[in-house]
Amino acid sequence: CLTANASPLAVRDNSVCNRNYTVVLGDTCDSISAAQNVSTFQLALDNPTVAAECKDLQAGQVLCLGLEGQDCSIVQVVAEGDSCNNITMSANITLATLRANNPNVNANCTNIYPGEVLCTASELIDYAQEF
Numbered sequence: 001c002l003t004a005n006a007s008p009l010a011v012r013d014n015s016v017c018n019r020n021y022t023v024v025l026g027d028t029c030d031s032i033s034a035a036q037n038v039s040t041f042q043l044a045l046d047n048p049t050v051a052a053e054c055k056d057l058q059a060g061q062v063l064c065l066g067l068e069g070q071d072c073s074i075v076q077v078v079a080e081g082d083s084c085n086n087i088t089m090s091a092n093i094t095l096a097t098l099r100a101n102n103p104n105v106n107a108n109c110t111n112i113y114p115g116e117v118l119c120t121a122s123e124l125i126d127y128a129q130e131f
Contacts, residue, residue, distance in 0.1 A: 017046070017064035018071045029054035030077075033117035037073045038065045040117045041104045045127060046070075070127055072101055072119035084109035091120035101125045 021036050029050070033040045044050060046064040050057065066073065076087055084105065088098050099105050101119040105112060112118065119125060 015046075015070075016068040017066070018068050019065035019073075021063045021065050023057050023059055023061040023063060025059050027057055029057070030115040030117060032063065033075070034077045034115075036065050037075050038117065039072055039075055039102060039119040041102050042066060042070075042072055042119065042125075042127075043117075070125055072121045072125045074119065074121040075117050076120045078112050078114055078116045078118060080114045082112065082114070084112065087112075087118060087120065091122075093120060093122050097122065097124065103127065 019036070019038075021032060023032070029043055030040055032038070033043050043063065043065065044054065046067055050063070065071070074091075076091060078087070084095055084098060088095050091098070095109070098118065098120065099107075099109075101121060101124060105118070
């Protein structure tokens with residue numbers, strides 16, 4: 001759901017944004033994440049003006065896609081029927097790495113959903129305990 005009033009870029013903790021994206025009509029957080037290679041978690045974390053449910057995007061709004069030193073651009077879009085097990089196998093990473101880079105994923109990995117974009121980098125992304 002987009003509204004007409006654009007807001008300026010606001011990132012957490014006055015951090016330096018590595019990549020930006022300007023929202024267009026029809027965008028959702030998951031569609032932006034998939035197209036721009038950024039996890040859904042990271043997009044929400046780095047843009048405090050975007051509500052957790054991501055229903056307040058505004059056409060013309062500039063979003064930060066990744067902060068300096070905390071930018072995961074190796075991602076996988078969750079498909080229908082995916083599990084953390086097959087995601088970790090296809091990305092050649094451990095479950096511990098997947099969960100560390102996607103702190104929104106619960107311990108049993110039961111809250112992932114089709115269309116969600118997960119960071120599948122093999123290196124750990126330091127989100128500085130902001131979650």
